[in-house]
Every structure is written in C-alpha cells, then in structure tokens.
Amino acid sequence: MKTPLDSIAGTIITGLILTVILYFFLVNFLVKTAA
C-alpha cells in the first residue's frame, strides 16, 4: 500500500503539516495552560 512517505515530496509536506499542528498545539494548549 502506498503512503505519502513513499515520495520525498509527500514526506516533506507531511512533516510541514505536522510542524504546524504541533506548533498550534503548543501555543494554544501548552503555553496558555501554563500562563
């Protein structure tokens, strides 16, 4: 079964999307909770 990780472009795009998701998780949940 093919996945986005089978291509370099898919790997990079998936990594960028995960970065954005984790960043918003950090600023909206972790940092606000701590403040």
Next chain:
Amino acid sequence: MELIIVRWLHILAGIIWIGLLYYFNFVQAVAMPKAKADNTAAGITKHIAPLALLWFRWAALVTWIMGAYYLERSGVGIGNAFLLKGPAAAIGIGAWLGTIMLFNVWVLIWPNQKKVLGIVPADDAAKAKAARVAFLASRTNTMLSLPMLFFMITGSAAHGLPLM
C-alpha cells in the same frame, strides 16, 4: 563550560545523525533502483551502507544522551520536558520527537537493515518485508525531523522569545 561542551556534542552528533538520515532518504534510496538496474548496487550495499549505518545509529544514541544530559543539567529538567511543563513544553515536544526517532533507529531501522544487507541471514521474503519496514521507519524519521528541528530551535529560544 561543561554545558557548552555537552550542547556542542549534542549538535555535532545530531548533524551526523540527521545528515546521514537525509543521505539515506534523498540520495541512496533514490539512486539504488538505478544502481540495481546497471548492476552497480553491490558496492553501496557492501561498503557504503554498513559504514553509513554504523555512524548513523551511534550518532543517534550520542545525540539523545547528550540532549538528555543537557536538559537535566541546564535546569530545564528531563521530567519537565517530557511532561511538557511550562517553558519546557517546546523543547519537550522536540525531545519526544527525537526519542521516537531514536526508537525507530535502533528498533526498526537497524535490525531490519541487517537482514537487507545480509549481516544476518534472511530469505528473500523476509528481506523484502524488512526492506519495507526499514524504508518506512526511515521516511517517518525524515518526516519527524522537520518538527523535531523546529521545536529544538524554538525550545532553546523559548525562555527569552515570544512564541508568536
């Protein structure tokens, strides 16, 4: 001075680890089908890949140990980082991603690459399955390296800089 040296070793080992990860994904994995097609792949699998994997897996371990040591000794605290507490949250996300990547190296990539490269005996079906698992684990690490690097950089700046 101790912390500067530890941080230096952490980054140095990290460059070796992630540099080789990118070599595997952006160079070797792309070139291998072409090398197999003109019967020149043996040199890569026999001489280059085992040596690259040696540096790769040990650099990964050194990176993690130096990072964990730095977190604890710098006052951030390994516990605070992994529990994503307060100002340790950003570096904590980076630490979690790095830890998942280290697990992938030692538990998924290296044992399966040993079968692929013939370091341990395996039949053709087992080799094909091992190659797929190692490939996906390596690609997963490449994908995770993007947020990992982002949060390592953000985390080290988070004590003084705003996050938005």
